Amino acid sequence: MIVRTILGLAMTVVALAVVARRVAYLYRLATAGQPAEPERSIGSAARSLGSVLGAEVAEVLIQRKLLKWTVPGLAHLAAFWGFMLLLVTVIEGYGALFWRDFAIPLIGRQAWLGWLEDTMALATLASVVVFAIIRWRNTPATLGRRSRFFGSHLDAAWLVLFMIFNVVWTLLLYRGAQINTGYFPFERGAYASEAVARVLEPLGEQANTVIEHVGVLVAMAVILGFLVLVVHSKHMHIFTAPLNVALARRTSSGAALGALQPVYSAGAPVDFEDPGEDDLMGRGSIADFTWKGVLDMLSCTECGRCQSQCPAWNTGKPLSPKLVVMNLRDHALARAPYTLAADDDARAALPDPVRAEGERVLVAPVDEANPVAGGVIDPDVLWSCTTCGACVNQCPVDIEHIDHIVDMRRYQVLVEGAFPDEAAVMLRNLEHAGDPWGRGASARLEWAGGLDFEVPVFGAGGEERLPEDIEYLFWVGCAGALDDKAQNTTRAVATLLHQAGVRYMVLGEGETCTGDAARRIGHEFLFQMLAAQNVETLNAVGATRIVVTCAHCFNTIANEYPQLGGHYEVVHHSTLLSRLVAEGRLTPITPLDATITYHDACYLGRHNQIFAPPREVLGAVPGTRLVEMARSGERSFCCGAGGARMWMDESIGERINTNRAREAMSTKPDLVAAACPFCIVMLSDGVRAVDAENGADAAADPSVEVTDIAEVLLRAVQPAAVTPTT
Ligand code: SF4
Ligand code: SF4
Incomplete structure (x- = not known):
């Protein structure tokens, strides 16, 4: 014994x-990271003990996310x-x-x-x-890339x-x-x-x-x-995951979805009007990651759930959110002696491979033959992300992939001036004209021409504040004002609001781009500029309730403008239309004999949990039959436009919009419906691409119409003769 x-x-x-x-050793490595936002602390107002305990029960004890599979x-x-x-x-x-x-x-x-x-x-x-x-x-x-492992x-x-x-x-x-x-x-x-x-x-x-x-x-x-x-081993997640869940960035959609954070340096947002000399502008080295970033890396279970849902990975791009996290972690661990060395002399005394790892560039072409000679994250990986949120939504340990990807983009854009050439035009247009197409403010009311009623424009009657009886400010958005197809949606929504007797106004030339694409490509300075201008305008006119037709405008105004002092009740048009139908203010009476499949926009669905209202609107139209795609709701597949990808070439692998359009067409619909102008542009192009694959004449009409839910509702509310035309 x-x-x-x-x-x-x-x-x-x-x-x-x-x-x-x-x-x-791991504790020293994590705490060698940069300070994180103060909201990370358990005692902060943004993180009550109750919310932490709730997350621990849901994600750790009940394993809510794991049980999705x-x-x-x-x-x-x-x-x-x-x-x-x-x-x-x-x-x-x-x-x-x-x-x-x-x-x-x-x-x-x-x-x-x-x-x-x-x-x-x-x-x-x-x-x-x-x-x-x-x-x-x-x-x-046997499965190759199709395996989540x-x-x-x-x-x-x-x-x-x-x-x-x-x-x-x-x-x-x-x-x-x-x-x-x-x-x-x-x-x-x-x-x-x-x-x-x-x-x-x-x-x-x-x-x-x-x-x-x-x-x-x-x-x-x-x-x-x-x-x-x-x-x-990666099984250290047994200990790190509960900690990571407790310290995750909580939003109304779960962890780290919806709003992006401002650029943080030393635990405080960078003031772009007067930046400090030592301010970190994003992440240009593994040493620039916060301790929470390192904790994310140490928490990855390598389960591949994120990878299996990623639109970039599923269409043959080199981006896998899992591999991003794993590569960062492997680099952080291999570099650890360099990171933890007391001073430059100690670093110089390290073995050659460790020093080489320490000096490795974070974002640069990857050299498969000699890894330390290349970057840790390939630029093609970085720029492939659509910020769709599928990875964050799926991750059982609440890793914040989008935050890390955007932070690395920020360094590339703000410090290196390195980003895909095609996006330069869009950024220049935003800077000089206030919209991605460079059309300028004077074009912002073109959509209202041809309507048989007058669209109320703020300031046209000399008002300096929105009149008391105005229920909503209708935020039209760049696409809604300037893109041909999106203009149809804007006209349809304006008509429906008019018919329902909703008192609204538009800003017309007073609008400028919300800055969504600028922020997601990493150009935070430009985002701050555009957003500050809009917040100033909205506050000046006294906007309190805003209706939008664009999922990206919705997310930015509702979730990100509060960071700049803009606090509004923002409602997506799908929610408002559904409400108007329920209240009897809109009555769809003309049957529409059509099978419809609805595509969930990432920034409406996953990022903001708006799944039911668009379906309610379609369901309210007599004669419609709604068929769901295999990937719908929370698991919807991106259209390929988010993360400023709308403005970049897609030359690697299959186009994401083609993949999604093929899935939509496989349900044999008469109509593909969406509730975001960017989705509609991308899916329309996707349908044409699939038609071309099937041998259709390029000049022929698309085999399936892609349209906004508002246009579908309008067809039922009004006889066809009054329906806006393309
Ligand atoms: S946000 Fe979407 S595109 Fe980007 S890595 Fe995650 S799943 Fe892939
Ligand atoms: S879902 Fe989360 S834990 Fe699983 S591989 Fe992706 S990042 Fe790692």
Whole structure:
């Protein structure tokens, strides 16, 4: 017994020393990161203890996000709770080092505890089998890029599964032997251990005594070895993920969706009117990431859920959100001695490979043959992101991919002046004309021509503030005012508001671009300029309630303008139209015999959780049949326009809009409906591309019409003769 005690304690001391050393090292690495925003602290107004606890319960204890994928989710839940409850058996194992018949005080001999422990051991074993099947069926060896595990550390994952298997069988082995030697704490309940005991019983008491003594030590060694492996592998997420969830940037849509943050340097937003000399303008090196950024990297489970949903990855681009996080993490760990070195002399004394990693450029073409000679993140990776939010939405540990991608873009744009050439025209137009097409303010009311009623324009009657009886300021947006197809939507919404008797006004020449594309491409200075101008205008006219037709305008005005002092109640036209129909202020009476598939805009759906209203509007039209695409709602596939991608060439892989249009057309619809002008432009182009693939004449009309929900409603509310024409 004394040998068992000494060996058990010695193993524990050694393993815990190794673990403590590693944890201290990782802690030093994370805290060497830049300060994060003050809102990250648990005591801040933006992060009440209640919201943190709520997130921990939902994401960690109940594993809400993992359960979106039923089978792997249930397997993970079983493994998680299995391990939590098996901690009780670890306590029993340590007690047994000193007393062979040790039992936990009060509850340690109760049959239900023995039953629960054995059940959780079997549940854990079952989850290992499920995980093994999932990994085997999804192996990159056969599926290639289609596997969500493509690029993950596969050997380490199999090793961890093997270790979990070892934890369970060694536990049951020594418990079975304990039953036969008479030192087992439970008389009843531990049915699996009893089954093992029956197998071991014929070996006799002496053999069972040896198995008990050796078994408890082997079980302990396996658990300690597993602990050491965890803190040295991606499975460190067992410890980092709960922390990451607690410290995630919470928004109304969950974690890190909706608003982007301003550029932060040293924990405070950069003042672009008077920037400090040392202000960090985004992330140009791994050392520029905040400690929360490093924690994100250390939390990635390599599950590939993000990768499996990413529109860029799914259309053959080099961008995988998982690989972005993994590459940043691998670089941060390989560079750690350089990061943590006391001074330049200490850095100079480091081995050549570590110094080379330390001096590696963050964003530059990747050199597969000689990684340290190339960048960590390839520019094609950085510029492929549409900021669609699918990755953030899926990530079970609340990693903030978009924030990191945009922060790296910010450095490229603001410091290096490096971004795709095609976007330069759009940025120049925003700067000089206030819209991406460079049409200027004088073109902003062209859409209103030809309507059979007068569109009320702010200032036309000499007013300096919005009159009291104005219910909504109708924010038309650049696309709504200047793009041919989007103008149809604007006219339709104006007509419907007019018909419903909603009192509204438009700003006309007073509008300028919200700055969404500028912010998402990384040109924060330009965004701040445009946004400040709009906030000043909106505040000056006394706007309180704003209706918009563009998902991007909606997101920017509702979620980002508060950062600049613009606080408004912003409503998307789908929500307002749905409400007007429900209130009886609009009555769709003319049937429309049409099968319609609705495309969820990322900035309406995932980023702002507006899923039902557009469907309610379509459903209110008599005769329509709504068919859903396989990827809809929260899992909708991007149209390819977000993240300023609308203004960049798409030369790698398949075009995202073509992929999405093909999916929409596969539902055999008469109409494809959307509720964002950018989606409509992209899907219309996509339909034409699919038609061309099918051999259609380029001059022919598209085989399927893509239109806004407002235009569909207008057709039902008004006879066709009054419907705006293209
Ligand atoms: S935001 Fe969308 S495009 Fe960008 S990495 Fe995530 S899933 Fe991919
Ligand atoms: S970033 Fe999140 S979703 Fe993607 S692989 Fe890592 S843990 Fe999974």
